[in-house]
Amino acid sequence: MEAAYKGLLTIFLGVGGCLLYFYLSNQFLDKVLYPAKGVNAGRNINRANMIRPWLFVLPAMIALGLYLAYPVVATFWYSLTDRNQGDAFVGLANYQQMINEPKFWEAMRNNMLWLVIVPAASTAFGLMAAQLTDRIGWGSFAKSLIFMPMAISFVGASVIFKLIYDTRPVDQAQIGVMNAVWLQFEGGIGSWLILRLLPALLMLCGAAITAYTAYGFLLAIREKGGAFVRGIAIGILALITLAFLSLALGAFTSVHRYGEAQTWLTLPGWNSFLLMVVLIWIQTGFAMVILSAALRGIPEETIEASIVDGANPFQVFFKIKMPQISGTIVVVWTTITLVVLKVFDIVFAMTNGQWETQVLANYMYDKLFRANDWGVGSASAMIIMLLVSPILIWNVYNARKEMS
Amino acid sequence: MDNIAGSKSSLSWAVHFSVVALVLLWLFPTVGLLVSSFRTADQISGSGWWQSLFPTQQNVTLRSADPDDEGVQLVVAGVYTVEGNLFGSAGSSTITVWGTSSRAIDAYKVGETAELKDGETITVQANGDYRWTSPVELTGRGQRVFATATTPPEFTLGNYENVLFSADSTDSMAKAFFNTLTVTIPATIIPIVIAAFAAYALAWMDFPGRAILIAIVVGLLVVPLQLALIPLLRLHLGIGIGKGYLGVWLAHTGFGLPLAIYLLRNYMVGLPRDIIENARVDGATDFQIFTKIILPLSFPALASFAIFQFLWTWNDLLVAKVFLIDATGETTVMTNQIVELLGTRGGNWEILATAAFVSIAVPLLVFFAMQKYLVRGLLAGSVK
Structure with a gap:
């Protein structure tokens, strides 16, 4: 229960604090720092408008920087150091060990x-x-x-x-x-049809579809170019086709232990x-x-x-x-x-x-x-x-x- | 269009049939868990959940009342008689065949009379009523009856009572439920506020570096949060936040911000320029434009992100494990509680299924209530 109150308080403080920050910082900018009146009114308005966007993005940028950007750098640094040697720089030793x-x-x-x-x-x-x-x-x-x-x-x-x-x-x-x-399978003809023929046919269908799609890409390269991206796609599809074919073969050759709960x-x-x-x-x-x-x-x-x-x-x-x-x-x-x-x-x-x-x-x-x-x-x-x-x-x- | 493409009715039937099959296949796993959560431990280990939806035929061993007990044995017309019901009271089970020996459990049909030793007889009716008679006084234990009984589906709410309201803290989900709620709500609301301001600036204010900031947000969108674990845990321990709610709220806020800014900015950019410029001409400040015009108009995008963030924080395990749950386990969340139950009570499906369903129920409710916004958010978030 205590945590729930703390949660409510945090929502209140977090949301209220954010709104208050945005409101007050804008007020401060317009009323105190660069008031839109007096001799420099025009220049002040321009200056205030240059600073304002940064007031809006500042909290988000701090949070992003601290919670996502900094950790990337820090993790990279930790991967090069050893905690047990007082964070000494050890080069690629960690990668080597890995x-x-x-x-x-x-x-x-x-x-x-x-x-x-x-x-x-x-x-x-x-x-x-x-x-x-x-x-x-x-x-x-x-x-x-x-x-x-x-x-x-x-x-x-x-x-x-x-x-x-x-x-x-x-x-x-x-x-x-x-x-x-x-x-339910006991190794008879039904088992052969469902556990060997059916998966093999499905795998062959999959192989046919991927091979056909790859062929389509190949034609597209000849007609429209874009060889690099389409080439990668063809490579991936070819790998998947091979995987399908090997699985189709495997459906016939693998040993099934019927009647045992696996x-x-x-x-x-x-x-x-x-x-x-x-x-x-x-x-x-x-x-x-x-x-x-x-x-x-x-x-x-x-x-x-x-x-x-x-x-x-x-x-x-x-x-x-x-x-x-x-x-x-x-x-x-x-x-x-x-x-x-x-x-x-x-x-x-x-x-x-x-x-x-x-x-x-x-x-x-x-x-x-x-x-x-x-x-x-x-x-x-x-x-x-x-x-x-x-x-x-x-x-x-x-x-x-x-x-x- | 339909009458051209769908002109072959056999194809149209095939489509309907495939969709039904697909939907059933996709529902099947969840339904299994749901059904299991309403069954007792014995029922779950006795038969697969798919059998519980239909009346089941089981071979059961039953016993009549002990004749030695007071008032059980009556003398009717000179015959010692024990009468009663094999199930205790006439319930919903129906006996089809029965026998008095374990070697011939289907020897008699209902209503037939079996001859036992010493002139004893016993008659069993379909609803379990029996009449056991003997010319001499009956002694010893009750007569055993082996019956094949059909039991209609039977469900219980006991598991939910057990998991939600039991005092036993190891199985209890109640605490974890409230902890999850405590994590989720602030972690959903706070990033929205921060992101909305930033998104407005990135959408409608012109300043140098805006394009780069947007690119950074897009880049951070895909940074795996795995990278953040150690540095941030160190940071939290270093500045004294330690492991706890504050840490997990901050972490969820940080991790949710890129998506929030991205979704909200994309939506705000699409708002009509005229409204905003008219307001500017009328002398409204950016702060007023934002709170009075942009925020109300952006409600669909805000709702989309809120659902994402809610589902993500509710379902999260990793962030809670790293930033929230300490050695005392007081602040455990539901996902963590379930993983622990998987370890300690791996075979107790009645507890596991119920606990899992308690944690799934809330997201499912949110999902079905606000699916429209979820779909809209997905489309805005991934299709460029």
């Missing part, structure tokens, strides 16, 4: 998987949901239900999915959906994907909302014209709609990429980085607050910053371009 740790490379490898799979899957599902719900009567209702996980915390979602992945001994009733479904979260290789499912479940709604707005923004004439010319629904989607929303897809992709880079709660709550599920953000937390190794912790934070910086530069570049 890259010699297998756990770091495990985190890097997992992070790269997360970085490719989660944005790709969320965007693909989001696009699918947006396109499907676009023209049906109850579409907005369906959308708000798919969008709902956005409001659920990562921790809450972790609990939700832990129940799904839950395992009980074979002689007890399975309360996790995953195992309940798994135990502890899903301890299966190396699978468990990372199961953690990714949580984030995909959350982020699909986001992708859907943004992409659905973009789909609505496509001029109707272009679609009508293509239908008149005899395009089928798939051609309309891939040849007419996709190119027109490609900018939005990039934005969605990068936004989800940022979320993925910072993903911490899900791994922390579900496996805490055990069983080969470590990611960078959790690795950093481990170093900082469990091992108390600020040097290596800061070094891994700098790695996250490094991974974010291309997006940072791209965003700033775009914002500057828009302003001018």
